[in-house]
Amino acid sequence: MNDRSSAPAAISCKGVWQVFGHNPEQKLKAALERSGGDAGSAAANLRKDGLIPAVQDATFEVKEGELFVIMGLSGSGKSTLIRSISHLIQGTAGEIEIDGENILAASKKRLIELRRHKLGMVFQHFGLFPHMTVAENVAFPLKMQGKNKKQRRQRALEVIKLVGLDGREGAFPRELSGGQRQRVGIARSLAVNPDIWFLDEPFSALDPLIRRQLQDEFLNIQATLKKSIVFITHDITEALKLADRIAIMKDGEIVQIGTPAEIVLHPVNDYVAEFSKDVAKGxxxxxxxxxxxxxxxxxxxxxxxxxxxxxxxxxxxxxxxxxxxxxxxxxxxxxxxxxxxxxxxxxxxxxxxx
Amino acid sequence: MPQNSETKSLPWGLTPGAFAAWAAALLGLACILLTPVFPWLVKWPAALTLPMTDWIGSVVGWFLSVLKPAARLFSAGLGYPMLWANWLLTATPWPLVIGVVTAIGWYLGGLRMAALGLGGLSFVLASGYWIESMNTLALVAVSVPLALMAGLSIGILAYEFPRVKKPVQGLLDVMQTVPTFAYLTPLLFLFGFGPVVGLIASAIYAAPPMARNVLLGLERVEDDIKDAAVMSGGTRRQQLFLIEIPAAATQIMVGVNQCLMAALSMVIIAAVIGGFNDIGWEVLLTMRKAQFGQSFLAGLVIVVFAMVIDRMSGALAMERRRYDLRVIGLLMAVALLFTLLMGSSLPNPSDYAAFDPTAAVVDRALGDFTAEYGLALDQLKNTILFYVMLPLRIGLDNAVLPFTWGFMWTPAMSMIFLAVAATGGVALFLTGRRVAGAVLLLLAVTVETGVAELPWAFVIGGAGLVGWVSGGRKLALFAASMLALILVSGLWDRALLSLYLSGVSVLACTAVGGATGLLCAVSPAAWRVVRPICDMLQTIPLFVFLIPVLMFFQIGEFSAFLAICAYAVVPMIRYTRHGLINTPEEMLEAAVSSGATGWQIMREVRAPYAVPTILLGLNQTILYAFSMLVIAALIGTTGLGQSIYLALGKGDVGLGLGAGAAMAILALVADRLVQGFAEEKRRALGL
CATH class of the missing domain: 3.90.1280.20 (CBS domain Like)
Structure with a gap:
């Protein structure tokens, strides 16, 4: 952990805002001017105007090979934040750099390029394509890259094996259990061997037993692949178990960033302390x-x-x-x-x- | 009713519903009492009538004549694929056609669908209507791809560009409420006589359901799936065509099914233009010649066709199993072998007339039946006509005559009648049943004057008040101004006649359908009987409903009423049952553990919970009734339907479109009012 603090940043977010509502850019600028740059009161003003500041002034870095967990309750803005970083939604303000490249300024073409080669994402409800088999699902990002059928098949089988689904490559998503479906989702996100891996509550929709099993396997995969990861969860135990560092969000604001031990032993406020109350700190x-x-x-x-x-x-x-x-x-x-x-x-x- | 801010300002603490009901009732009473002094309250002065149909006629006529050359070219172009499809279907030996349809059935749904295809087409063959049926099928085969393409493009467009979504949805609403016949007049003008008009009309009519389902399907694709397509690095076009459209396939297939059924229905209706030897024309011809046996047979062929097409395309939307493809090869081989073996000795399909004797028997039996029971049938018809429908149409003051009722209605009687109703209403109001009192008075006013002679101020004011209760100021304004448009256009009298006939039908459907739905909700055995009947009634093209009614009750308003009811009752039954059945399990358990009996649960839990669903059923019933109203004009109704039909005969584009628009306005206003109530009930239940 400590040795990574000197590693270069894979993702770097500076003052990222995501505001929903009518004409958010202008309104945010005006609100910030009025509050003299103070994020908290600017957000309060935006709320009063009927806008929703889902992410306020988020600033953090994810180091290369680091497993960075963003934790918060539903409505805290964590899903919005990961969507701004992966550019599924256009951020309202701030800078998001991936390997030093500001992706908020990237062209459409460049974004597609990035997604085809550098980024992978796993979704809470799997997002499997219902009309494709497991192998076709996993191979889809490769198809977008323009790989031929044989290359696609070969790589798909490799990743399917990695997630322990070999033998089921011909099945359709509807024929799989929840745990198996998410394995497909993980395999698909790894197919192009991305450097950056986004996981949006990947295990939240699963049974507790399956969840633990997949968490362990996920840690094994990460131990060998060493991706730079942004991982979203609402479960403090999951966050503590997986994370190198954790960012805790509340009402769109990141309230604390720290290692699991720091979060448990030195919570910055009651809100964070409340989370770790039931956790066996030892x-x-x-x-x-x-x-x-x-x-x-x-x-x-x-x-x-x-x-x-x-x-x-x-x-x-x-x-x-x-x-x-x-x-x-x-x-x-x-x-x-x-x-x-x-x-x-x-x-x-x-x-x-x- | 939820307490909103407007409630406070109402006198005597009335709820908005009670306030509106009383305002409407008093307005009606005032109108009746003032009519002798101000006759213009009932009859809109001709001097203030704007010749809107003429305007529409000249504007649209000019527009159409600009389009005409292009349209003629287009129709000439469409003539070719139609000829080819026609030639392909009629020139191909019938065993091959049957073989192909059976094979398609097998591919789509295994043994059951194959048997349906084989049985259905064999029936068509045996009926002797093979050639006519193939001609109809050719029309469908050309119009459906057009409708599918148009629907798909519109749906995708509305989905891709949020800005066009609202206008497109509005357009689709209007297209589906404008009656089918109203399309035909301008199309006739544009494309000239001939089967191509029917083809284009059916393509236009069949495209909206496809567009709707495509849009719905695309919108319902899970967000995670859409995001996954983005994150896989797909371009927008790749996302749409490789992921989103395939993922929406099930809903889109529902659209294909509805599109096919709409096209078939319209192709058959379009037969009234004539000039093409198809099955719809056959029905019309035999109906006009009063050959009911033959007409019935041809109608059955249409029903069989509709069933085959509906069930097979419905199978597209189901989760499909893969069936052994070798069976298809086998079927084709058998069909081919059969054709080759029979060679030139293959009988001409038109020579079959296996059911002609049956038709003759039906004819004779019908003749005997009407001879035997004609008196009873007439009595039934006359009773309903004279004692229910006529008073509702022209009011007690005109309908009560010595030779039907045995006495003459006098103005004094009117006064007494209204006074009694008013006293009753006030009594109810004072004892706390405030809405009931107003409703009593409203009913009395309506029955006394008759729907067709209601003062316009009362109708428009009443609609505005209902709109206000149902959806606030905006809806009130919409309802009142839309109706006012009809008033000044000079189509008001006819609109009231249409309103009357559809109103009577909807009332009957609500009573009968509601009761049947309740019965089916209580007794699964009843549902097992009613369900296939409902399925059947919803598959049959509208046109066919006219045949059996005509057989027994001849041409006239009563037959039209029965045909409308037969068609429009189905949604009422389905939605009532569905609403009553689908109460959440926990609510029922809570009621049972509170010690409620079966009927108490029905009354206190199931029924209130079902209200929004039942209102939606009512809404559907109203729309169904309006669409059948125009078809029923073929067998003698007055009002807008008749105008549209007449306009078709005269090629009067202005009248056709104007009356069509008036009809659409009535349907739209009714739709919005009922939807408003349903929405409010759903909100009140927290759904």
Missing amino acids: KHARVSMVMDGENPVPGNMPDDPGLRTNMTIDTALAKCMELYEPVPVWDGEGKQAGFVHPSELAAALQVEAD
Whole structure:
């Protein structure tokens, strides 16, 4: 995670607005002028005028190979945001760069080009073409690229195998279960081997068991493919399980961006804290978040339970059950990174935002 | 009724409904009382009538004469494919045609459809109407592709360009409410006599349902599917033709089915122009000669045709299984072998007349029947005519005569009658049933004067008030101004006559259809009987309805009334049953667990929930009644339908279009008013 902060940005959004209603560009400009650039009051003014500021002033970056999750309740604007980034809808204001190219300024032709080679997307309700077989569905983006039949077939079978659907390539979508359908959706979005992968609540329409299974497989796929991902969900557990970083949205506004541990341990406000309330914090927070790495290490620490920086707090606590003195913490290369008092480990789980 | 802001300003805390009902009733009463002083309240002064039909005639006539050369060229061009289709269908040996149709049936729906195709066409062959039927089929075969192309293009256009969607939808509405005959007059003028006119008329008539379904289908494609097509990098054209249209296929196939049925229906109606030896003409001819047996037989051939085309194209819209293609090869081989073996000894299809004896028997039996029971039939007819229809048409004051009712209606009686009704109305009002009181008074006013002689101020004011209750100020203005247009055009008297006949029919349909729908909702056994009848009635081309009514009741208003009812009752039955059946399960469980009996559930839960659906059924029934009204003009009705029919004979474009437009206005106003109520009820139920 940390090593990625220096990686170049795959997607970079600066001050992105998506306003619905009559004549949104003009009205947004006027509202921003009136509020002196303050996004919050500009949005409030737009609402008063009967417009809907679905996304307000969104600014963030997705690094290459990063799995970036946008989380929020329904109506928070997360689906709108991913649609602005993928340019399914035309953003009202701001800059969206994909690999350094401002796609808000891109021509129609260039956009088609980008979609044919660089972008892939998975949809909540799958969006499978009902009149095509699994193989034809998966091969459709390749057909748009202009690949011939044989190449299409070969690549389609490859991706179908990757998502574990081999043998069903001749089936029609209506003959598949929900989980299988989304596998087809995933396969189709990967067919052109895109660099950027958008997933819009891909698992929300599935049963809990199937959902977990697909999440695990998704993580496996990502471990080998290393795509730059924007992933939308309304489920905090899903977000914490999958994300490198999470952006939490509320009423069109991004309220916090951080790693799962940061979100759980240091929520910026009650709204974020409310989400992580029911989450077992010990499973997501790591020892590195609570250890003391700055102060000099105390001279004699009698016990060394072998804590490591990337251990979850739950695991670390289990090792310190009988200990009451500070213990050392080791990093991945075996060097001492700092120390922690077992009572602080326990206290970290009680954190509530004020 | 929801309390809206307008309620507060109404006197005595009346609801808008009660207020409008009382305003209308008092307006009617005032009109009646003032008529002796101001006769222009009933009869619009001729001096103020604008010669609109003449204007339409000259403007459209000029326009048409500009188009005429191009149109003649077009019709000459269309003549060729028609000739080819005709030649192909009549020159091909009949075993081959039957073989092909059976094979298509197999491909579309397996054994059942194949059997339908084989059986249907064999019947046609045996009836001796083979050549006539093939001529009709040729017309359909050329007009349907035209209609499909036009419909598809219009639908796609409206979908692609949101700005044209509204106007296109309005145009489609109008096209479907303007009566079929009204199209024919300008078309005759443009394209000259001959079968091509029927062909073009049917293409025009059949295109709107296709366009509607294409638009609906495209709009209903899931957003995720559309987005997936975009994200796959398709150009707009690729998205549309590779993804969205195929994904909308099911709905589009419904459009194809409706398009085929409309084309067939219109091709048969267009036979009134004559000049082509098709099956519609055969029906008309035999009907005019009062050969009811033959006419009935020809009508049956049309019905069989309609059934085959409807069921087979309906199968297109179903989820399809793949049937063994080898069977098709086999069928074709058998047909070919049969043709070759028979060779030149293959009998001429027109020589078959297997049912001629049957037709003769039917004729004779009919003759015997009418001889035997003619008196009873006449009595039935006269009773309804004299005691129900006539008073509604010309009012008690004119209909009550000594030789039917046994006494003479005097002005004094009118006064007493109205006074009693007014007292009753006021009594009801004071005891809290405010709307009921006004309705009683309204009924009394209508029955006393008769629909055809209602004061125009009352009709237009009343329609405006109903519009106000149903949809607010805008609808009120629309209804009143549209009707006022008819008033000043000089078609008012005829419009009232049409209003009367369709009104009586709709009333009868509502009563009979509602009761039947209720019965079918309660008893599945009844539905099993009624359903195939409904299916059948909806498949039969309008024209055919005239045959059985004529057989028993001869030409006249009563026969027209029966034909209209037979056709228009179906939606009432279907929607009533559907509405009553489809109550959400939880609501029923809640009612049962509250201890409600079956009838209590019906009255307290099912019926209120079904109201919006039933209103939609009423709406359909009204539109059906109007479209049949014009066809029924063939067997003797007065009013706009007759004018349209006369205009066709005289080639009077202005009158034809004007009367057609008046008819469309009546239908549109009725449609909007009922839709408004349905919409309000749905909102009130939170649907």
